[in-house]
Amino acid sequence: MSDAVSALKGASFDGTVTVRDAGLQGMITLRGDQGSAKMTKAVKDATGAAKPGQREITSSGDSGAAWMSPDELLVMVPYDSATEALTKIDTALKGEHYLAVNVSDARAMFEISGAGVREVIAKLCPVDMSPGAFEPGSIRRTRMAQVAAAIWMTEAGTIRIVCFRSVAEYVYGLLCDAAEPGGEVGYFA
Amino acid sequence: MLILECPYCGVKGEETEFAGGGEAHLKRFGPGSSDDEFHGYLFSKVNPKGVHFERWRHAHGCGKWFHAARDTITLEVYGTYPAQTTEPPKDIKDKISAKRPGWSWREFA
Known part of the structure; x- marks a missing residue:
């Protein structure tokens, strides 16, 4: 590497x-239904922070989540744990219609x-x-x-x-x- | 300068944060339509002096398309509303009627 x-x-x-x-900052673009409970859990699992409301940004330690549009969130985690956070999101949203991509770089x-x-x-x-x-x-x-x-x-x-x-x-x-x-x-x- | 409010993210921004997308509420004529209809759909756009309905995109923000009702003379913005509609909402029509009684725009009045 x-x-x-x-x-x-x-x-x-x-x-x-x-x-x-x-x-360097780990960033994950997360698109999907923001109203769903699974999405709340995915954000919580990945960052420890609450799902942000409209135009809000939440944080927990060195992680956080930001509201980007009605169907998009920006998940921020330490650079080295972006892959790990992505796995947590994928697990939490299994079966849902969503998109999560590591856009850190x-x-x-x-x-x-x-x-x-x-x-x-x-x-x-x-x-x-x-x-x-x-x-x-x-x-x-x-x-x-x-x-x-x-x-x-x-x-x-x-x-x-x-x-x-x-x-x-x-x-x-x-x-x-x-x-x-x-x-x-x-x-x- | 126009001050537009994006109906999706609630941001009140000035015009350069948005991108204009031409006339709103176009009815699409595609395959199977007559040449005249297709020509009209492609080229016959209104350019009114007064009340106008346009499409705008929150290009530097949430990226969503929305509709705006505004006045091309005074540059007043009567209101913005989501793009998932085929007709301006009643409250915006009422607001226009209060300012410009007897207005009409294509099939709306």
Whole structure:
């Protein structure tokens, strides 16, 4: 087996916020009937977290699940346990109409932290980032400049971004540019 | 700029997060239909000044197709509704009637 590396091999940048490649993350796309009890069990078995409601993200330790669309969830587990989690999902959903695929290597994840994270995202996405409108616990799939991305807050002052690995360098560049010192707007201050 | 609300994920987003998909409620004429019907299905699209029904896709979000009722003059969005329907829902029709009495669009009024 070759050694897996994240898209930007842990690159980081210190600007108005700290931008860093969040490293390898196990991700499983899970599609199926979200209303079914088996789906709830599959998410619980794989991550230990509850099945997220509409536009929500749940977590348990270093695993979690995010609502992507009415029939799709993103299951997040440590990179090395993605295969194991996939087996648990397959077991829990046996006989159901569903689709579960390990997409860990198709994605890249970034983390930005600091006081100005809301502003950095607001510069790049058409999303209301004001406190109260976007808070930890919710996930938003949107457009980041020219590409698709999903963003959520792990806690106040920390935002994680997931995008396709093929555009990882582009997204990293966007984030660094938006966090360039001297570019503070202070809108959410 | 249009502010659309995706009926599937409840996200209120601006137009660039979505992708327009042309006229809504098209009736498909495929094999077995007359040349005129097929021609009409392919090419005869309305381009109204006022009330219009369109298909939109939440391209950068949940990826679902939905319908939107909007006004091409004021850019007001009367409402959005799921694509699994052949007719605009009554509450959206009522809302349009309140703003534009006597409106009509293809077979709907």
